[in-house]
Amino acid sequence: MCGIVGFIGQNEAKEFIIRGLKKLEYRGYDSWGMALKEKDKLKIIKETGKIGSVDERKILSGAQIAIGHTRWATHGAVTSANAHPHTDCQGQIAVVHNGIINNYQTIKEALLKKGHYFSSETDTEVIPHLVEEYLKSGLSFLEAAKKALKELDGNYAVCIISQNENQILAAANGCPLVIGKDKNNFYISSDILALQDKVSQIIFLKDGHLAQIEKEIQIFNLKTDKLTKINFQPMDKIKKDEGLGSFKHFLFKEINEQPAILAKIAQMETKEIETNAALIRNSFGTFMVACGTAYHAGLVGEYFFAQNAKMHLNLSLASEFPAFKGFLTDKTLLLAISQSGETADVLEAVKSAKTKSVKVLSILNSPHSTLGRLSDVMMTTPAGPEIAVLSTKAFTAQVAVLFLLSRAINSDLVKARKILESASAAIAKSLSEKNIQKIKHLAQKIKNTQHLFAIGRGLNFPTALEAALKIKEVSYIHAEGFAGGELKHGTIALIEEGVPCLVFVGNDQEKDEILSNAEEIKARGGYIIGIAPENHQIFDEYLPVEDLPAVSPILNIIPMQVLAYFLALEKGLDPDKPRNLAKSVTVKYPILHRVGVRKW
């Protein structure tokens, strides 16, 4: 969460800083800010809200050194005072930070006693003040920053500049930071996406390392204080975000990319699938960890493996994984599923598993991520950069890869590929203009509902959970998904006249039971929206999908993604950047205790 950028070179810094922040905005958009080094002064700009519409020409600065930040608030409300960059008492040192400093309160108290005054409620602000403190004691900028960083307990990616120095210091510990270069300039970013089209070479900063960038770059290991080897790698292999094209929103664009992505997955290399299926088959227990939508994909995977491979995979929300750590041995396999590869809970689960010599296989959409670097084996979902905060194409890609793996266990790949090819064609069909218009009208009809429920059985229980998540996160309608048999164990009390209920009905063994669950809801006044290959009498609204029971979650979720999109539009909301969210959840939890704030 939060995006940071830095620039030092011969060009004007503001161009990359603004463009970079716009690219990173999906990581957090509560506020934004930048510090530009102009001769011997720092110009600080901070604003609440999104940087999206800011015009670069209005930022007057010829600075060649600058840092920038787009924030997802953890410590302190969404105010311009809490926006980054943060500075020391004199406004001479500026810092942008992604991550959380756990011991900031202790540091802050000590600094307050020494006479420092703080302008924000953030954990970050202790960093410039610590640097200031060590500069006062006579250390150089580099040594002061090193000493300050060594005092921090927590995760960080930071960029630090000083009005008196022609350099940027960039450091990482548990949060990603990538440095790119072209002939005359260095570019820093918390996400490789901001560097595309800019640089020819990149290097990922390792945990516990600090880069000092002037005309040249040096990288220090903060533990040993020694210089490390610098190995830049070519940028050309990184997948690009192609922009919006003719679409108005990334969400709708990404929904529409799914047929092509599925067709690609149907062609995935046999060796890769079979080798990884063998890893699962031969492990002494496979655990899956994931969060949010990726967790729902994992849940579909659990059903796939049960049905297709007669194997039980243990799925856990990554944040709940500590409870199951006791079962890990060096023969266990951990299957981590993630779009971003930067989700803090997933990374923590993986790191803790690695301490027990557990092998880590990941299904990952961002191969150049921290999870990619931590994994022993990685299967990349070829969905390309996912920009909308709602995960759509990454979900169907994860489900498709899990389907292939589950079928490969019993050497059934040929048929599985054909099923995915059919799924690709079926999705393309369900995204026809006629169907889109139908879903748009449905969104107009139900946009004012307070509550909405979704039910499915078997493979479509996770579909119901995912449908509810899509709808609630972007339309702010309270939506809950259930296994068909569960609603009557309590939540049915909330069904009253006109409450919309999404029901997934397939031509499978669950059909009769899910239809009778729909009857139970209808008997209490529920408004039944059926998602099925054919219309049923009980449906008040019908959204058609093709009949492909083996992978029905892939087909059934498409109209739900479209419905979520139109609900957001109908309610005048931004479908790409819902409130309170960020694309990558790179922090585990904010520390909520505060220290008094002195304004100045």
Ligand code: M6R
């Ligand atoms: O990048 P990841 O797949 O690890 O992210 C996991 C969740 O944070 C993510 O799926 C989240 O739930 C999305 N907002 C869902 O649309």
